[in-house]
Amino acid sequence: SIDPSRLLGRIHELGEIGRDADGKLTRLAGSETERLGRDRLVSWLEDAGLEVAVDRIGNIFGIWNAGGVGEKPVMIGSHIDTVINAGIYDGCFGVLSGLEVIQTLKSQGFEPTRPIVVTAFTNEEGVRYAPDMMGSLVYSGGLDAATALEAVGTDGTVLGDELARIGYAGSHAPGFMTPHAYVELHIEQGPVLEREGVPVGAVQDLQGISWQKVTIDGDANHAGTTPISMRRDAGYAAARVITFLRDRAAASNTPTVATVGCIAFEPNAVNVIPSRATFTVDLRDPDEDRLRQEETALAAFLEQLAADEKVGISVERLARFEPVKFDPAIVRLIEAAASDRGLGCKRMTSGAGHDAQMIARIAPSAMIFVPSRGGISHNPKEFTADTDLVAGANILLDVVCGLATG
């Protein structure tokens, strides 16, 4: 079994890196605070005697080349970038558990028949640069590194420049090690495990994700003198889209979710009718056909709205990933490990996107979930009990043992 205090200590230590004066934790991809988090991780990897490598998109690898040099490695990973005002577990738990598993195996004299690698992928959250899961997407060949490095952030920065600035523009070609298998341990970030009282989730699939940025163009005009009938109000049109998406998802009786997380009006003045509204749309569904239907319904609504409100509407694609099925053999390994340790385990679907969904393109992959209190994530109140964290890391240990000798 793993060392609980070492793992929990590191989770809390990393969780203090990147807090602002108000105590809010934010380590956006490629930022100064993320640099500090990366530096801390690299020092832990080196202290554990691992070989550290960084690839061109900034993914960090801690390689234990103990046995089976030249064989495809077992890869354990996740990410350490965060959303704005984040919790401490999302991503970090998976990376630090990977390190913990390798350190435990090393200290117990375990002899793997292939290398074991712990990975922290770049820009999983996608908050500053779209698409999300970018580092693992590039690693698995789904996006060209040069294109990804040119991504322009919400703050106008370019990812490649930022990685160079913080010292994480590595030289390895993304994909330089093809995994034998990939396992990712993560907090559920949703309410299912807690509600059902089950400590372990064996994640068998992951829903499709569609991100779009919508821009609506109307006319700026005076709020006091312009009759309602003469307005081309971009802000009102944006509000119509937000209520349409939410009301449709609420009425659907399907697991479809729709979210408008970002918005901006121009010129954004109290007495000026907005000339422009921009906002993001995050649509998700475990079923690809239904996700496509939702995208089509939105497009039709926007077309009608443009005609009704006499506004211009344009849509930019930020990210689009189909639902993914994980490897049934690894899912069974997870269930077996839980059963051996006397822990309940539930097969489930992931609502969040994860690096595992990208690595699944090039290697058998699956995920282990642990419960999130109140289903809360992307929020400082994100919380998982220590016993659940430790149990999850031990399941990971067992699964990696199986994969690294198989």
Next chain:
Amino acid sequence: SIDPSRLLGRIHELGEIGRDADGKLTRLAGSETERLGRDRLVSWLEDAGLEVAVDRIGNIFGIWNAGGVGEKPVMIGSHIDTVINAGIYDGCFGVLSGLEVIQTLKSQGFEPTRPIVVTAFTNEEGVRYAPDMMGSLVYSGGLDAATALEAVGTDGTVLGDELARIGYAGSHAPGFMTPHAYVELHIEQGPVLEREGVPVGAVQDLQGISWQKVTIDGDANHAGTTPISMRRDAGYAAARVITFLRDRAAASNTPTVATVGCIAFEPNAVNVIPSRATFTVDLRDPDEDRLRQEETALAAFLEQLAADEKVGISVERLARFEPVKFDPAIVRLIEAAASDRGLGCKRMTSGAGHDAQMIARIAPSAMIFVPSRGGISHNPKEFTADTDLVAGANILLDVVCGLATG
């Protein structure tokens, strides 16, 4: 009659002061660009031989003490601060026409029986600091200068600090001259005069204005994992308010207008349900009872929404002004001047707020309007034909002559 090329030349010269690299004109109250506009105006006042005074709230006065020293002055005014990405006429036209009228009267040897004063009031637009019409409100005793100077801007600055920084924290007590009468010439900023083909508006009243800032608090959570039924989505709740206000105003068959011009979500990330939405509400109606009904309807909607969506809602008052009736005698002077010059003239209501509505508390006041092409204002496309500008300035000349000898 006034000198058209001098007036039009100054309008265009002032209209170039405060443009950014993209050519957008913005002179927010107390800003660096507004300082440049103020400096230019003061140099014109001095060149015209006027005595320049600045009061504690930064209102600028150009005083012609030719006749009747000690008598109450005729005051002509407006403002030179602008909205974001503004046109060149709003406010500036009235101030520069006031200067033009005085210069014309001086050069023609006119002998007034009382002083004539041109005024540029501070922060009429209210975009950076609320409430709008602040300088004239303070001047007329409706708001204490010390309180106004403590106003915190949308950018976190304090108005008093900004006025001191730009050199316009004057020493005169606001209200130091009680006007005999106040006249303000302004572009209509609405579609009425153009639609009816009338060159002059005699403004007999001005609608009530209600500005509020609404803050909605929900819960940040993950956009992919949080079922719709478990959300407390502050952004969705904000969108519900925007559509409620607009749909209600559109359905009302009254002149009520409702506008949401500013909005912000927190944390404003693509895959995070907004934990907070803040937005402004601008409600206007020429009828005080109806304006109160609209405010009550909004309050009731917010209360129901808070219960339905399980969100917290708080409301802050930014500005509240009752409808104002202007002085019938000055309105008749305007009509007579238009008739003498062979110009059509229409009695009308102002949809926009103006400094005249504040000065009406302490002196007989009225306004002259000229047409706005397409009814467009608070927009770089704001436009009034030169002939209409010149005609308006000549009406102002005639009205001031009448008031300054009466």
